[in-house]
Amino acid sequence: MIGPRLWLLQRATALIMAPFVLVHLGLIIVAVQGGLDASEILARTQGSWGWALFYVAFVLAVAIHAAIGLRVVIAETLRPRRWVLNLTAWVILIVLAVLGLRAVYAVIA
Amino acid sequence: MGSIDSGSQPAANGKLEIKIWRGRAKDGAFSAYQVPEQAHQTVLDVVTYVQRRIDATLAYRFACRVGMCGSCAMTVNGVPRWTCRTDVKTVARKGRLVIEPLRNLPVVKDLVTDMAPFFDKWQAAEGRLQATSDREAEVATIDPASPERKAADAGVECINCAVCYSACDVVTWNPDYLGPAALNRAWTLQNDERDGGKAERLRAVTSDGGCQNCHSHQSCTEHCPVGLSPTASIAGLKRMATRAAFGRGPR
Known part of the structure; x- marks a missing residue:
């Protein structure tokens, strides 16, 4: 049910996410040292091209990785027709990407 | 289990x-x-x-x-x-x-x-030697210490009993999946110096039902009566497929 291209893409996005998760978690730990404060976070992220790039890449990697993974789970448990399977995976990818990019836009712009 | x-x-x-x-x-x-x-x-x-x-x-x-x-x-x-x-x-x-x-x-x-689906998948995985020489040729000399020979040795004693195929949950969930035995056989041939069908076989084992479907549950390895590790063989095929995607595949 999963061809070699999707399989490789899921592994590649996993490779991308591994360091991103560490940076993201590390940042959370650093950020809450002086208490959790929205203005402090926004001061770090607003207008920052670096964090914008980081989180856009992170969100896209998550959306692709999760969509492929859920596609396999759905294929193996529900065995839908191929077009239903592919459409579902695309919907998952787009929903995750839109939600994530919207959140990135909210803290960067 | x-x-x-x-x-x-x-x-x-x-x-x-x-x-x-x-x-x-x-x-x-x-x-x-x-x-x-x-x-x-x-x-x-x-x-x-x-x-x-x-x-x-x-x-x-x-x-x-x-x-x-x-x-x-x-x-x-x-x-x-x-x-x-x-x-x-x-x-x-x-x-x-x-x-x-x-x-x-x-x-x-x-x-x-009915063992037919099991053996059909051996064939679908190109689980047969593609000879590069004929009976007139000299017997191939293969270094027993070479990494390829060792990799082939590790999987070659399969007795085709289908215990691994029966143990595999991915086979249950995905009827197209080639299964541990066929992929293990393909891996031994991918490491066989005498074989001339490696590129074709790699295409076969990375088809829709190919090695990338394995979730590494290792039920095949747990239950193999002769102690083989089809999981390791399938991981080998995955590595080979990844190298091939970057232009370093078998010819």
């Missing part, structure tokens, strides 16, 4: 209580039999006793009785096993055995499964 078999105890009255699946997958049912317990009795001995002394209509398959031919695999107390080399004492619980046909294959009758 190995823990299912633990805690074996002798039968109460010198009789084993045996339940055997009779009929086909859909309209079949278990039948109960009593078989005298004996020393060094294998599960195959028990099935043979039932067929010869109690009910001659019982269908089952065996050939060599010494763990070489791979014909007699069945599900014993929920676990796929080679029955000719499985001592009843190691698997019976309070003298009870539940014997079913292998999972993941169509049941012909009783304990006999």
Whole structure:
């Protein structure tokens, strides 16, 4: 049910996410040292091209990785027709990407 | 699944209580039999006793009785096993055995499964040598210490019993999946210096039902009666497929 291209893409996005998760978690730990404060976070992220790039890449990697993974789970448990399977995976990818990019836009712009 | 078999105890009255699946997958049912317990009795001995002394209509398959031919695999107390080399004492619980046909294959009758899908997938995985020389050629000299030879050695003693195929959940979930045995065979050939079909075989084992479907549950490795690790072979194929995607594939 999963061809070699999707399989490789899921592994590649996993490779991308591994360091991103560490940076993201590390940042959370650093950020809450002086208490959790929205203005402090926004001061770090607003207008920052670096964090914008980081989180856009992170969100896209998550959306692709999760969509492929859920596609396999759905294929193996529900065995839908191929077009239903592919459409579902695309919907998952787009929903995750839109939600994530919207959140990135909210803290960067 | 190995823990299912633990805690074996002798039968109460010198009789084993045996339940055997009779009929086909859909309209079949278990039948109960009593078989005298004996020393060094294998599960195959028990099935043979039932067929010869109690009910001659019982269908089952065996050939060599010494763990070489791979014909007699069945599900014993929920676990796929080679029955000719499985001592009843190691698997019976309070003298009870539940014997079913292998999972993941169509049941012909009783304990006999149709092995055609299993062997069809060997062929789909290009699980045969593509010879690069003929009988006139000199015998190929292969260094026993070479990494390729060692990789092939690790998987080559497969007896085609389909225990791994029966143990694999991915086969259950995805009927197109080639399965551990066929992919293990393909891996040994990908490491065979004499073989000339490596690029073609790599395409076959990375098709829709190919090696990338394996979730590495390792049920195949857990249950392989001859101690092979199809999981490791499949991981090898995945590495080979990844290298090929970057232009470093076999030619």
